[in-house]
Amino acid sequence: MHIVVCIKQVPDSAQIRVHPVTNTIMRQGVPTIINPYDLYALEEALRLRDQHGGEVTVLTMGPPNAEDTLRKALTFGADRAVLLTDRFFAGSDTLATSFALSSAIAKVAQVYGAPDIVFTGKQTIDGDTAQVGPGIAKRLKLLQLTYVSRIADLDLAGRTISVERRSEGGVQQLRTTLPALITMLEGTNDMRRGTMKDALRAARAEVVIWSAKDAGIEDLTKCGLRGSPTVVKRVFAPGPRAEKAEMIEITPAARDTADSLLDAIFSRQPKLEADIAAAQAAL
Amino acid sequence: MTEAPKPAAPAAAGSRASMKKELPEHFKAYKHVWVYVEVERGQVHPVSFELLGEGRKLANKLGVDLAAVVIGPPDEGTRTAVAETFCYGADLAYLVEDPLLTHYRNEPYTRALTDVVNTYKPEILLLGATTLGRDLAGSVATTLLTGLTADCTELDVDADASLAATRPTFGGSLLCTIYTLNFRPQMATVRPRVMAMPERVEKPVGRVITHKLDMVEDDIVTKILSFIPDRDAGKANLAYADIVVAGGLGLGGAENFQLVKGLARVLGAEYGCSRPVVQKGWQPYERQIGQTGKTIRPKLYIAAGISGAIQHRVGVEGADLIVAINTDKNAPIFDFAHVGLVTDAVRFLPALTDAFIRRLSPHNRDRLAG
Numbered sequence: 001m002h003i004v005v006c007i008k009q010v011p012d013s014a015q016i017r018v019h020p021v022t023n024t025i026m027r028q029g030v031p032t033i034i035n036p037y038d039l040y041a042l043e044e045a046l047r048l049r050d051q052h053g054g055e056v057t058v059l060t061m062g063p064p065n066a067e068d069t070l071r072k073a074l075t076f077g078a079d080r081a082v083l084l085t086d087r088f089f090a091g092s093d094t095l096a097t098s099f100a101l102s103s104a105i106a107k108v109a110q111v112y113g114a115p116d117i118v119f120t121g122k123q124t125i126d127g128d129t130a131q132v133g134p135g136i137a138k139r140l141k142l143l144q145l146t147y148v149s150r151i152a153d154l155d156l157a158g159r160t161i162s163v164e165r166r167s168e169g170g171v172q173q174l175r176t177t178l179p180a181l182i183t184m185l186e187g188t189n190d191m192r193r194g195t196m197k198d199a200l201r202a203a204r205a206e207v208v209i210w211s212a213k214d215a216g217i218e219d220l221t222k223c224g225l226r227g228s229p230t231v232v233k234r235v236f237a238p239g240p241r242a243e244k245a246e247m248i249e250i251t252p253a254a255r256d257t258a259d260s261l262l263d264a265i266f267s268r269q270p271k272l273e274a275d276i277a278a279a280q281a282a283l
Numbered sequence: 284m285t286e287a288p289k290p291a292a293p294a295a296a297g298s299r300a301s302m303k304k305e306l307p308e309h310f311k312a313y314k315h316v317w318v319y320v321e322v323e324r325g326q327v328h329p330v331s332f333e334l335l336g337e338g339r340k341l342a343n344k345l346g347v348d349l350a351a352v353v354i355g356p357p358d359e360g361t362r363t364a365v366a367e368t369f370c371y372g373a374d375l376a377y378l379v380e381d382p383l384l385t386h387y388r389n390e391p392y393t394r395a396l397t398d399v400v401n402t403y404k405p406e407i408l409l410l411g412a413t414t415l416g417r418d419l420a421g422s423v424a425t426t427l428l429t430g431l432t433a434d435c436t437e438l439d440v441d442a443d444a445s446l447a448a449t450r451p452t453f454g455g456s457l458l459c460t461i462y463t464l465n466f467r468p469q470m471a472t473v474r475p476r477v478m479a480m481p482e483r484v485e486k487p488v489g490r491v492i493t494h495k496l497d498m499v500e501d502d503i504v505t506k507i508l509s510f511i512p513d514r515d516a517g518k519a520n521l522a523y524a525d526i527v528v529a530g531g532l533g534l535g536g537a538e539n540f541q542l543v544k545g546l547a548r549v550l551g552a553e554y555g556c557s558r559p560v561v562q563k564g565w566q567p568y569e570r571q572i573g574q575t576g577k578t579i580r581p582k583l584y585i586a587a588g589i590s591g592a593i594q595h596r597v598g599v600e601g602a603d604l605i606v607a608i609n610t611d612k613n614a615p616i617f618d619f620a621h622v623g624l625v626t627d628a629v630r631f632l633p634a635l636t637d638a639f640i641r642r643l644s645p646h647n648r649d650r651l652a653g
Contacts, residue, residue: 010454125454232452234460236460261638265606275525
C-alpha cells in the first residue's frame with residue numbers, strides 16, 4: 001500500500017504579530033510548525049501503514065526551508081519526503097495550489113507507485129479555507145471523503161474503504177472505493193512520539209526536492225499568481241468601531257462597579273432584564 | 284493545505300490587481316446572483332436564509348435577479364425548501380430533484396450544481412461554509428476552474444460590478460479583500476451566523492426552473508451505510524444563544540472557567556472561550572468563538588480576559604451589546620466593545636454574578652448563589 005500525506009509548513013500562529021503602523025505581518029523570527037491539523041492525517045496514515053504494510057510519502061509545497069517540516073514528518077515515521085519548491089509557485093491561491101500538488105502526486109505515482117490513499121488535514125491554521133483537499137481529489141479523480149473522524153475498515157484486496165464522516169447534525173458512515181482522498185478531522189487520534197531509530201533515519205534521510213519541471217508541470221500559466229483566479233487586492237486591519245466604548249469607572253468596591261455595569265447593560269438593552277428573569281424562573 | 288498567506292503580500296497584491304484584463308467574452312453572459320440552499324433530511328440550514336438576505340443586497344446593487352438553487356430528493360422537504368426561498372427574497376429557484384440526492388454525497392451533488400451553473404451561468408454563487416458547503420464548494424470550484432473565497436465576513440459589489448469578498452487572513456490577524464477578476468462564477472462561502480437572518484415575508488412560490496440530474500446510482504461510487512444523528516441536535520447552542528459569556532487567557536487558568544460558567548448559569552446563557560484557550564486545552568473546541576470556531580449573534584456578549592484578535596472579533600461583531608473586561612486598557616477588544624471595564628476578570632466576575640443575582644432574582648437568590 002502507498003499513502004501520500006500532504007502537509008504544510010505554517011507560521012506558529014501563537015507567535016504572529018502585526019506591525020502596529022504598517023499592518024503587515026512581522027514574520028521575522030516567527031517559528032514555523034507542521035500545520036497542526038495535518039498531524040491527524042499523518043498519524044492516521046502511519047497507523048494504516050503499520051496495520052497493512054506499505055509506505056507513507058509526505059509531500060509539501062513551499063519555500064526551500066519547508067524541508068525542515070518534511071524532516072520532522074520523517075521523525076514521526078514517514079518513509080519518504082518530497083518537497084515541491086519553485087519560484088513559479090509563489091502567490092498560489094487554492095486552485096493553483098491544488099494544481100501543483102496534484103501534478104506532484106501524479107509524478108510521485110509514476111516514480112514510487114500509485115497511492116491508494118491521499119491524506120490532507122481538515123484545513124490549515126493560516127489560510128483556514130479547507131479547499132485544497134477537495135481540489136486535489138477533483139483533479140486526480142479520487143473519491144472524496146472530507147471531515148473523516150474514523151476509518152472503520154480498509155479492504156486492500158477488495159479496493160474499498162469505510163469511514164465515519166462528520167456531517168451537519170450527525171455522522172455519516174460511508175463506503176467508497178480506492179483510490180480515495182481523505183481529509184482528517186482534528187482530535188481523532190494522538191500523534192505518536194517518533195522513535196529514536198526514526199529520528200536518526202530522518203537526520204540522514206534525503207528529502208526529494210522537485211521543481212515544477214521535475215514534477216512534470218509543463219503549463220506554468222496554471223501555477224502561482226498567473227494560475228490563481230483569485231486576486232488579493234487589499235490587506236488591512238479593521239478600524240475601531242465609530243462609537244467609542246463606554247468605559248465603566250472602577251470603584252474600590254467591586255460591588256459598586258458591578259452595579260454600574262448592570263445599569264449600563266440594561267439602559268442599552270432594556271428588554272434583557274425581563275428576558276433573563278424569565279430564563280431564571282424557568283431554571 | 285490551503286491558501287498560502289503570501290510572504291510578499293503587499294507587493295504581490297499590487298502586481299495581481301494590475302493583471303486585471305477585460306472579462307473574457309465567454310464569461311460576459313454570466314449574470315445574476317445565486318445562493319446554494321442546503322437541505323438535509325428535509326431541513327434548510329439557517330445559513331442558506333442568511334445568505335439569501337445577503338444575496339438580495341448584492342442582486343439589488345447589481346440590478347439582477349437573486350436565485351436559489353435547491354438540490355434534493357423528490358419529497359415534501361425539498362418542495363418546502365423551494366417555497367421558503369421565495370419568502371426569504373429569491374426571485375426564482377433552480378431545482379434538481381432526484382432520489383439519488385436523498386442524502387448529501389459529493390459526487391451527485393457536485394454534478395448537479397456544476398451542471399446547473401454551466402447551463403444557466405450565474406455571476407456570483409454563494410454557499411454556507413458548513414461541512415456540506417465546504418465539501419461541495421471546493422469540488423465545484425475546481426471542476427469549473429474558478430475562484431473560491433472561503434469564510435467571508437463581508438460581501439460587497441465594487442464600482443466595476445465585481446464581487447469584493449472580505450475574509451480574515453494570516454491566521455485571523457488581518458482582513459483581506461479578494462476578487463475573482465477574470466473567471467465566472469465568482470464563488471464565496473460564508474459561515475453560519477456571520478450574516479444577519481433576514482425577515483421572513485410570506486410570498487407565493489415564484490418561477491421554478493427544474494434541471495434533471497444526469498446520473499444513475501451505478502455512476503456513484505460512494506455509498507451511505509448509515510447516518511447517526513447527534514444526540515444534542517436541535518438543542519439551543521452557542522451560535523444561537525441570546526446571551527453568551529466567554530473567557531480568554533486573561534482568566535489565568537482552566538480552573539477559573541468556573542467563574543464564567545457560574546455567570547452564564549445565572550443569566551441562562553451559554554458559555555464559550557477564545558481560540559488560545561482551546562489551544563491550551565482549557566476548553567474543548569466546541570466552545571471556541573471566532574473565525575475558526577462558532578460565530579455568535581447574541582443580544583449580550585460578555586468577554587472576560589479576551590484581548591480581541593481579529594479572528595475573535597469577526598466571530599462576535601454581530602452581537603447587539605458587547606461588554607469587555609480586560610486588564611489591558613490597550614487591548615483591541617475595546618476597539619469594538621460597546622461597554623468596557625479595565626479590571627481583572629478573575630476578581631470581578633464573582634461581583635458581577637452577585638450583582639445579577641441581587642438585581643434579578645430576589646426570590647431565587649439563595650438557590651442561584653449556591
